Amino acid sequence: MKIHTNIKKKSFWISLLGILFFLLSTPIEAATKKYTIATDTTFAPFEFQDTSGNYVGIDMDLMNAIAKEENFEIEIKALGFNAAVQALEAGQVDAVIAGMSMTDERKQKFDFTDSYFDSGIGMAVSTSSNISTYEELRGKNVAVKIGTQGASFASSIQEKYGFTISTFEDSANMYQDVVSGNSVAAFEDYPVLGYAIRSNHLPMTLTSYKEQVTQYGVAVLKNQNTEFIEAFNRGLATLKSNGEYDKIINKYIGTDDSTTTSTEDTSLLGLLKTNAPTLLSGLWNTIWITFVSLAIATVIGVLLGLMRTSRISILEAIATIYIDFMRGIPLIVLTFFIYFGIPQAFNLRLDATVAAITTLGLNAAAYIAEIVRGGINAIDKGQSEAAMSLGLPYYKSMQKIILPQAIRLMVPSFINQFVITLKDTSILSIIGLVELTQTGKIIIARNLQSSSMW
Template identity: 55%
Template sequence: MLVAGLGTAMLTSPQAKAEGETYTVATDTTFAPFEFQDKQGKFVGIDMDLIRAIGADQGFNVDIKPLGFDAALQAVQANQVDGVIAGMSITDERKKVFDFSEPYFESGIQMAVLKSNDEIKSYADLRGKRVAVKNGTQGSDFANSIKDEYGFEVVSFADSSTMFDEVKTGNSVAVFEDYPVLLYGIAQGNGFKTVTPKEDPTGYGFAVNKGQNAELLQKFNTGLNNLKASGEYDKIVSSYLGEAATTDDNSFIGLIKSTFPMLMAGLKMTLILTVVSIFFALILGVIFGLFRVSRSIWLRAIGTTFVDIFRGTPLLVQAFFIYFGIPSTLGFQMSALTAGIITLSLNAGAYMTEIVRGGIQSVDKGQMEASRSLGIGYLPTMRRVILPQAIRTMIPSYINQFVITLKDTSILSVLGIAELTQSGRIIIAGNYKAFEMWLIVGIIYFVVIMALTKLSDRLERRMVK
């Protein structure tokens, strides 16, 4: 049933042409006030409210896919989604790759520093220092365009919250970001202040892949004009940038209470990814582990190649290749969950292969010889004699790989899967309480992993007896 469901997810087309159908729209995950998650786990913000209101006006539904900015753009190009709305500036360079709607928000770049910083008041004060930017943004482009003139270094990050934390740690002195993001963060008490006027005012646009989904683009433009005429547009913007954008209880206890449901949902997804992936990894490990100890040189070569590929490349690269590369090349859609399970299964399967090989080789060779001398075939001997003994040796290593795979699920946040780490990042995007939230997330990981470690130790002691 699970395999059938995953297969269906892989073959579902993202295109939605008929009136009233659902369009799949990618977005960023940590770009408040345009997109972030509220306490109920719902994605909100100017972009989110706007695309839903346009959908209601134009008679279509929206399936939001929170992927992160870089991954969202790749998903559109790979035809994994129909469009992207993520505070995306309309530039001539991006027009070569995407078709844009009419601008729905006029933004501009500003520089911000910590409130306590009275030294940095202009670009000239940045000489010899570092500034933080977010990958692929206008703030990044602007900072890099003036860095040689003013003699500062630029360091890039994947999301806005990490960029702000870079300055809080003292490693950088300033950030370059779109002014509404800075305005919202300051209103939430992130401890920053702006010190320069707005630069390079550009419009944000909804985007689709070049030459595709023209109907969706037209619906967006028509709906946007209708919302502006009715006053609904101004209402949406003011709810996030006006006085209504108030803060919640961000004390440590308050954070635990308000974020607990979202974090538990993230932990549930982490455990699902881990259990399903390690199940398939064990199957792969047994198959390729037997290949690795086979008498056939070809089977040994296949097993060795499998291990070398998935142990010799980073898990992040594997995730991007499976989620973006393969579907784009072969022309089909794959869900992030499917791609995540495949990635973890193959990666963990390579390590399980070596665990199985080591377990088999730990069994005395005389066991095989004795069984074969009794006329029992190779495979029956392996199944009835060797593997049962090898399993006793493999169990502690198997649980250890379970723990490693559980921690590796955090890497899948780049695909927009709302596991525990991604849930923490999304929460931080809305409240800017990085230290407190990462402490809470770390405690949850620690409790779960320590429980599994103790289980592994207990099993290992029983095996020794």
């Protein structure tokens, strides 16, 4: 009987091991790979946001089509060109697709996919201008967008033709500078110029195009994400062979009826009506980020303020160093350090919202600390001395006598700090945070109505 029981137990364990072996040896479908792709915000027709809040354009449509073809997922981060490149260098994103020319200088830092578009530099002038050649630019000013091949080309011929250059962060302001007469011409990639003029009915005209023909590619860090490059190249080849590539290109810069053109109402009321949800979303982001940042700043600032008025010299010294350092460093430098510097140093990824809240919180804490110190020092010292003479300990006199009076004095300064922090959120658009300012930039990138939007 005992032998029979042992045989049954052995059979059970053998069967169980067999089932486990079968399950473990069964092929499991690999998880879908996901890539974070950084892009520009103001480079139509390659990338821009439509009225529904979706990112569209040649780059976006190609990227989505290739991702579908090669079975991988993408997360788009519209940061602006400079911030996108810095995010790639810091390891915050996997790749950059932003109408990026594959120059020899960039190839030293990045690996590129196969070229997906051949472009060149064009010059556009106001329709009221008689300028048609580079020689006629002498003694005048031209507009370019920072970091573009148009800017590089203008710089390369600046000395020869004797003109000055104004550099802008986005295309919309560059065009507006020409339309308003501050600059006589703009240099930009010819598809971008042509699309902007045609789709937004700008009073400008192209006088030259395809100078310095360049190829666009998707950039990744050197010797990294080779599997992404291989997948992109395979997908691009497939799209070209099945005709989908030509459909995407013709959709934005073709000459047929399928070419995308702007139908947005550009009157002030029309712009508000069309973009109200997007603007409200940007406003909400601005407000809640301000409140969260100030909540963190208040906790840190009150602690630092108490340390600053402490009788313990080491605590006072620590608080003084922090306050002087944070008040002395420009907010934009602190933003770049937290969002790009720290992740690159520690090989981690940091969300733009987290970086924004951290930046504002640390910066505002220094000013709140001084508000607390000023409020405490504004109370007559005689009250502290009277409390001590009555035998009250330091912390008790602060709690019961000094702080209740000091807080009433601090309230106006706290309100002022809230307003300052609210306005400081606009600086954070430099890292792609979609608050109210960045929302405005994204809308302007689509309709080029900068004066109405601002």
